[in-house]
Amino acid sequence: MTKNKKSISSAWDVVNISRHPNRPILQDYLSLIFTNFVELHGDRYYSDDLAMIGGFAEIGDQKVMLIGHNKGKNVNENIERNFGMANPDGYRKALRLMKLAERFNIPIVTIIDTPGAFPGLEAEERGQAEAIAKNLTEMASLEVPVICVVIGEGGSGGALGIGVGDKILMLSNSIYSVISPEGCASILWRDAKFAPDAAEALNLTASALHKHGVIDEIIEEPGEGAHTNYEKIAESVKSSILRNLEKYINVSIEELIQRRFEKYSGMGKFSVNN
Amino acid sequence: MAWYSEPTAVKKKSIEDLWIKCKKCQSHIYKSEWEENLNVCPSCNYHGSITSYERINLLFDKNTFKELFNNISPIDSLKFIDLKGSYKDKYETAIKKTGISESVVTGHGKINGIEAVVAVMDFRFLGGSLGSATGEKILQAANYAYDNNLPYIVFSASGGARMQEGVLSLMQMAKTCAGIARLNKKNIPYISVLTNPTTGGVSASYAMMGDLNISEPGALIAFAGRRVIEQTIGEKLPDDFQTSEYLLKHGFMDSIVDRKNMKNYLSNVLSFYNR
Numbered sequence: 001m002t003k004n005k006k007s008i009s010s011a012w013d014v015v016n017i018s019r020h021p022n023r024p025i026l027q028d029y030l031s032l033i034f035t036n037f038v039e040l041h042g043d044r045y046y047s048d049d050l051a052m053i054g055g056f057a058e059i060g061d062q063k064v065m066l067i068g069h070n071k072g073k074n075v076n077e078n079i080e081r082n083f084g085m086a087n088p089d090g091y092r093k094a095l096r097l098m099k100l101a102e103r104f105n106i107p108i109v110t111i112i113d114t115p116g117a118f119p120g121l122e123a124e125e126r127g128q129a130e131a132i133a134k135n136l137t138e139m140a141s142l143e144v145p146v147i148c149v150v151i152g153e154g155g156s157g158g159a160l161g162i163g164v165g166d167k168i169l170m171l172s173n174s175i176y177s178v179i180s181p182e183g184c185a186s187i188l189w190r191d192a193k194f195a196p197d198a199a200e201a202l203n204l205t206a207s208a209l210h211k212h213g214v215i216d217e218i219i220e221e222p223g224e225g226a227h228t229n230y231e232k233i234a235e236s237v238k239s240s241i242l243r244n245l246e247k248y249i250n251v252s253i254e255e256l257i258q259r260r261f262e263k264y265s266g267m268g269k270f271s272v273n274n
Numbered sequence: 275m276a277w278y279s280e281p282t283a284v285k286k287k288s289i290e291d292l293w294i295k296c297k298k299c300q301s302h303i304y305k306s307e308w309e310e311n312l313n314v315c316p317s318c319n320y321h322g323s324i325t326s327y328e329r330i331n332l333l334f335d336k337n338t339f340k341e342l343f344n345n346i347s348p349i350d351s352l353k354f355i356d357l358k359g360s361y362k363d364k365y366e367t368a369i370k371k372t373g374i375s376e377s378v379v380t381g382h383g384k385i386n387g388i389e390a391v392v393a394v395m396d397f398r399f400l401g402g403s404l405g406s407a408t409g410e411k412i413l414q415a416a417n418y419a420y421d422n423n424l425p426y427i428v429f430s431a432s433g434g435a436r437m438q439e440g441v442l443s444l445m446q447m448a449k450t451c452a453g454i455a456r457l458n459k460k461n462i463p464y465i466s467v468l469t470n471p472t473t474g475g476v477s478a479s480y481a482m483m484g485d486l487n488i489s490e491p492g493a494l495i496a497f498a499g500r501r502v503i504e505q506t507i508g509e510k511l512p513d514d515f516q517t518s519e520y521l522l523k524h525g526f527m528d529s530i531v532d533r534k535n536m537k538n539y540l541s542n543v544l545s546f547y548n549r
């Protein structure tokens with residue numbers, strides 16, 4: 001079966017591309033489009049979570065606070081970084097850096113790529129739910145622009161925990177979902193092997209989410225996916241981030257926060273009967 | 275994230291339906307005695323589930339509750355169909371069965387004379403899951419509290435975000451928290467009461483963000499499911515894992531309050547609000 005570039009691939013195809021072993025990860029974008037990265041460590045409470053990294057960085061002429069999920073390139077890196085699944089410490093580190101960006105008055109760029117927040121005993125014990133909830137609440141009123149880019153897997157609350165912003169961008173073969181297709185299939189279809197059906201039903205692709213008003217912009221991937229041309233996708237991500245940051249140069253803090261509140265107030269579809 | 279779907283109190287199938295079997299201690303209790311005791315087991319203090327309106331009746335002074343936003347209800351915007359049928363059929367059945375239009379009832383009234391706005395979730399409605407209309411009602415109620423400078427109380431009872439609305443339901447976590455953030459800025463008190471169960475996307479959003487986090491005894495409060503965690507880490511978990519008592523011990527709850535004392539507890543803490 002041959003596919004042209006704009007062919008309609010199934011949601012499950014997209015899921016597989018988003019999880020491709022050679023898909024560019026945060027560290028690739030770090031070396032391709034960010035310079036002068038000053039990594040900042042630790043949440044000041046418990047640990048330095050390697051599944052979530054952040055620090056000062058420059059993109060083009062713009063100084064930003066860069067924060068993102070940190071998947072690995074191989075098994076060893078992935079074990080060290082917990083496959084990009086952060087503990088509460090990671091979300092608390094992210095929030096600390098966001099509040100620092102606010103004090104320094106530099107915009108925030110978050111890079112989202114996680115199967116989900118880590119489901120572990122210690123994660124529960126140290127308040128995974130509280131850590132994510134706190135980020136959602138604090139991010140709603142950050143006094144600097146926040147641009148979020150989903151580059152691979154947007155896994156549920158673990159993605160949203162650094163995903164509340166003024167503009168949400170998604171790579172064309174990335175996914176963003178309330179639950180993994182496998183998890184959804186095992187609950188609603190009683191068998192994980194129905195994951196492709198669940199993927200379709202969940203509307204987790206960039207194009208579906210753009211249609212439903214959840215994301216603002218789709219960054220088109222080259223060829224068969226981002227993994228086929230790192231330079232090209234990195235350039236597209238860079239220009240999209242810079243173009244979106246520019247929109248906030250003359251926006252006051254009050255207006256920024258009001259618009260963000262209105263953006264999230266408008267999320268969702270429901271009926272109102274009078 | 276809505277992985278919890280177990281019923282909280284199992285009714286014993288009897289011809290007269292006169293008995294309730296306590297899920298925790300397995301005692302058989304007269305239905306009338308169970309109800310008189312506010313759906314709490316007289317022998318082991320297990321707190322069974324209650325409906326939104328039952329809780330509202332326990333909470334508010336007589337004839338003071340005024341419901342708001344009950345004209346908001348779900349729509350099936352993704353045309354979601356799974357093995358057991360369409361989402362539309364599911365919520366229409368839930369509306370018929372429960373008589374409420376979504377998994378939360380919102381309004382305001384007086385608690386021992388103190389005016390407050392509430393959102394009370396109802397586990398009977400699709401497992402109390404957080405859908406778009408749920409999020410809208412919780413935000414609208416928060417905005418009502420904001421506009422009228424009234425304290426806000428949310429009673430959670432939910433398995434988490436509603437899968438059948440995809441990411442739209444996930445976004446309700448951000449939407450509701452945006453409402454809470456505004457209350458924080460205006461120094462309006464927000465009290466979260468976590469009842470059995472409060473899990474997944476609800477625990478990871480407004481339910482954990484109370485100025486005070488209160489829960490009923492023995493409630494399941496969790497981010498990830500017990501089974502998922504056991505599979506992930508390959509260890510057995512402590513017996514009290516993810517209970518109200520466990521969260522109190524680890525610093526995430528202010529207090530555990532029996533249902534019969536909840537009204538007086540809430541009006542007492544609100545009496546300290548001095549703005």
Ligand SMILES: [Zn+2]
Pocket residue numbers: 296297298299300301315316317318319320
């Ligand atoms: Zn009992």
